[in-house]
Amino acid sequence: MVYSTCSLSPRQNEEVVQWLLDKCKGTFIIPISFGSLNKSASNNLPFIEEGSIPGTVRFNPIRNETKDEHSMVDLLFPGSGFFLAKIGKRQQSS
Numbered sequence: 001m002v003y004s005t006c007s008l009s010p011r012q013n014e015e016v017v018q019w020l021l022d023k024c025k026g027t028f029i030i031p032i033s034f035g036s037l038n039k040s041a042s043n044n045l046p047f048i049e050e051g052s053i054p055g056t057v058r059f060n061p062i063r064n065e066t067k068d069e070h071s072m073v074d075l076l077f078p079g080s081g082f083f084l085a086k087i088g089k090r091q092q093s094s
């Protein structure tokens with residue numbers, strides 16, 4: 001199952017996923033990767049970061065200060081970011 005939101009709120013993201021993991025036996029996170037999220041990859045994809053639950057991903061818009069310290073400019077993705085988790089379930093033995 002894929003759980004995705006257009007929110008960066010931990011309450012709507014990691015807390016929902018953690019609730020599911022705690023309540024449903026046999027569920028687990030299937031790690032999401034885009035190549036690798038190591039330092040060299042994060043330089044190429046700076047808008048992708050791991051969520052607070054390992055294997056989940058947050059896509060944050062990149063914001064950069066302009067010369068005017070009171071103004072911010074979205075460089076890549078204007079608007080809010082989003083969250084993504086892949087959840088698997090082990091089969092129960094009969």
